[in-house]
Amino acid sequence: MNQYKENEINPDLWIERYSDFLFNYTIVRVNDRDIAKDLISETFLAALKAKKNFKGEASERTWLISILKRKIIDYYRKINSKKGQAEIKLDLKNTDEEGEWLEKKVADDDTKNAEDLLINNELQSAIFECLDQLQLSNEQQATAFRMKTIENKDTETICKEMDITPSNLWVLIHRARKKMANCLENKWL
Numbered sequence: 560m561n562q563y564k565e566n567e568i569n570p571d572l573w574i575e576r577y578s579d580f581l582f583n584y585t586i587v588r589v590n591d592r593d594i595a596k597d598l599i600s601e602t603f604l605a606a607l608k609a610k611k612n613f614k615g616e617a618s619e620r621t622w623l624i625s626i627l628k629r630k631i632i633d634y635y636r637k638i639n640s641k642k643g644q645a646e647i648k649l650d651l652k653n654t655d656e657e658g659e660w661l662e663k664k665v666a667d668d669d670t671k672n673a674e675d676l677l678i679n680n681e682l683q684s685a686i687f688e689c690l691d692q693l694q695l696s697n698e699q700q701a702t703a704f705r706m707k708t709i710e711n712k713d714t715e716t717i718c719k720e721m722d723i724t725p726s727n728l729w730v731l732i733h734r735a736r737k738k739m740a741n742c743l744e745n746k747w748l
Contacts, residue, residue, distance in 0.1 A: 568613045568622075573603055577623055583682060584624065587740055588631050598634060602627040682743075689742035693735060703728055704735035 578599065585595040605626050613622055690709075694701040703721065706712045707728070714725050721728070 568610055568615075568619050570603075570607055570610060573606070573619075573623070577620055580620065581623065581627055585627065585631065587743060588736075589634065594634065598627065598630045601630050605630070685743055685746045686739070688746060689739050692742055693738055696738070697735075700731050700735040700738070703731040704739065707732055 581599045581602065582595055585598050586592065589595050589598065602623060606623055609626070613619075617625075690701060690705065693704065699721070703717060703723075706717045706720070707714075712720075714728060717723075718725055718728055723731070
């Protein structure tokens, strides 16, 4: 039985086999390249420490994703426990940027190779397909998501155009992101 487990898990190949997949999975959920990379590193480290617990009941990739999901949940628990403090600090420093704490942007990476571009095109196609589904199920969530994430409009502009508060916008985007993540998990992953 031990030999079966060792054949099923191979940490030497994790980066080669799974890093791009795990990155794409994570970036959709945290929307920050550096945080995504940190979470993936933490996932690989935790998996190395727990490798003796791998039972072989799921694929190696599924096992790594389950660890990554816990890391993402822990990340959000940590930032949400500090959210009130961050809001106060931002509001005290510059009241013109009210609501900016809602916005996290992904930096563009100009170092893409052909494989990255192909994956990005496939992901883009899946995103727009999921966005179309979201539009059919909840037009307001889809509009908020599109304006914020795709069109990169600021919170104030979106709130004025949609006649909603920043809190309402946050709720709409949060719900839209959850639906988009579920859809992408089914369509792209």
